Amino acid sequence: MDEARRDRLTDWLRAASGDASLTIGRMALLSGGAIQQNWAVDVSGGHEWVLRTDNAATLAVSHGRAQEFALLRAAFAAGVTVPESLFLCEDRDIIGAPFFVMRRVAGTAAGFRVVKSDTLGGGRVACARSLGRELARIHSITPPRDDLAFLGAAPNDPCRAFIAEQRAALDRQRLPRPVLEWGLRHLERTAPPAIPAALVHNDFRTGNIMLDETGVTAVLDWEFSCWSDPHADLGWLCAKCWRFGNDAQEAGGIGPRAALYEGYGTPDDARVRWWELAAHIRWASIAVDQAERHISGLERSLELALTGHMVPGLEWEILRMVEARDGR
């Protein structure tokens, strides 16, 4: 960030915080994805903050940060372990894009490291239980909510709404995907009845949950949240494709499924399993779209290119899951 931006940011933070003598010490880019950037910002008074903003190139997602800020506030108020959000700036003239500032939280999120550890999050059983409690708090947020109006109307039948969305996504893709159709048709044939929607994080998985040795320190990445069947979050977390190779620990490669369920309350196991198949289909479709960003030239990237090669393995898993569920 150049000096002019930094000066404008300092002035803006002074006004927002009410601290006229605030100064910025260290500023370092923590992670820069295709869409977001996270900056560690140390300010006077010993405050450690994170500034989250959009990459200048992707300004089409104009309200992204404002929405995420609202979700973090709602989650914080519901007792979910999230970083406390402090200030939102929708003015693009300060640093070039909208941003918000939240308190910095310590911990480890990286999936492969988390699933290898027997002690992170307070140990496997305790951690899975905590994850269940976090999800229950998220799902205590129910529609309608004026502060979350941008999420749109809640679906009357979240499972069927999911199938319709996924088919629409497949129809937008360049190539047909018969295996994903096979999985979606199975989901349609076996869809559980309609259920009242709640706030679903929609990317609650190992890799997006920050842990330290005592427990969960932050639930991150709220940009996909929506109104849906709360079991969708449990299914996404438990899906084999998100266990980072540690398949025996069914709650995200971290801990036992039973501990997750116990922490959560009383989830409907059959619904969770339905959403685990749904999770494989959704992740495969996202992987296709990510590879397509590379193939189309929009964003040439080896990582995106390799993501495309994860699709056949996900398809194989989908075939095996459907086969087992159909009892062939």
Place this chain on the structure above:
Amino acid sequence: MDGEDPQAADLLATARDVLLNDLLPALPSDKAFAARMIANAMAIAARAAEATPGPDADLRALAADIRAGRCDPGSARHAETAALLDAITRARCAVSAPRALG
């Protein structure tokens, strides 16, 4: 006449060994992920160079038939469709993700 030996799969496998055994240990740790991604890409490309193609099928028609329920359990086409999808996916996994096949 075929191209000069060694062929693509051999070249990729040999180059990949150099990357993993000679270069990777000498790289700073923040470049290890990129090196592993390159090794992974080379392995996929090497398998692709020697792959036998999967079964021929009109995937667009197949996708539409599945969505319309014309291949559901209990239908005449169910077993045949399940077997075809398995064969197609097995061939794709053999290139992209052989470990997925177990």
